[in-house]
Amino acid sequence: MGVLFWICCGVVAGCGGRLLLRALRRGVHVPWPWCAAAVGLAWGVVGARIEAGMPWWWAGVPLGLGWLAVLLAACDLRAARLPDALTLPAYPATIALLVPVALHEPRASTTAAGGLVLFAGTYLAVRLIAPHAMGPGDVKLAGPLGALVGAVSLQAVLGAMVAAAALTLVATTSRRAGAVPHGPAMLLPSWLVTLVWP
Template identity: 35%
Template sequence: MIVRVAGAGTPVWFVVLLGVVGLVVGGLTGRRLADGGYRTEYDEAGALPRVWWWPAPVLALLWAFLGWRLGDYAGWAALPAFLLFAWLTVGLVWIDADVHRLPDGLVLPAYPALLVLLLVATLGLGDWRALWRALACLAVVFGVFFLMNLVSPASLGFGDVKLSGLIGLLLGWLGVQEAVTGVVAGFLVGGVVALVMLVAQRVGLRSHIAYGPSLLLGTFLALAFEYQLVA
């Protein structure tokens, strides 16, 4: 049978604390995004999103979830990298949904930032194989998405390719299974979203659908639904 792996046994007070801090940081992030400072003259965008407050509860839930899921793994050293990625997720989902673009100003600096944080996490874990595995998953996932972009650039933008490397790096640090699950989940979520929008006639067959949010959701699904096969 297949059983789902439980959380890390983090104290409830710490999970609540992360949720409260995430609520505050998410609120500040939403207010900053609401001014549209990320937009450029080349973006084809309409009115700014009016629901500016949603990053607050979303980041609160993500940070609380990560505190429960990872907890004191690697002596608490692993948590900062995942918290940073959750904050990045909120910003990228907002921007990609608005202007169908994943800005280099957020994605590219995240590479050295996550590398440094995962290096610290590796020192806390005491197992250098985790870092080498993360780098290998980064290369493989980035390579797969790069080839997909070459084959069908209209279906998968290069911003998604750059984002995929971050996902491979982060999930690959935990394990190859997590990286594979995250990528597959991202594809499945993207397919379901596209199908629903087509059925609802919100988009056409030639319309561009923001794929970044699906990739990011797939990452957290890989963390939420880590399964083990038990004989």
């Protein structure tokens, strides 16, 4: 299977994701090229890594996270929210993605649990201390991201969190008014970590 195959699969998955967004209880309308092109590109990059030797038991992580990242980023940018209909099912989906990883890298289950606690715990603390600074959707999303990035290492989780804060700060300083969605800043570095490892 070549890169073109993965791009085509990503385009189809992106179109399906767009339909899913519209079908949500509080549906989000996203122009079809956004999802189709973005997931196609993300899956094409993952496909190139697979062709270069990424293990099959890890490939599902950047593929699944790439799809979810596009959908959630689109929601946050278009509607300024991360819907429960996507963030909550991400928990069982994360477990499913990490089962084959844990079978091949047993330590990954421990570091994934630690990553979940670190990422979600930090975001929850920020939410409790300064509710206006952190949305509830960001806290819910931090759990699955922490687990997936944590399967790489706890240092990677810290790096993803710092990168997310830095990206949000840059976006805030370059935007004149209004709240800046934090979801895309969380998702991009997390996906990149899963893309380059192992």
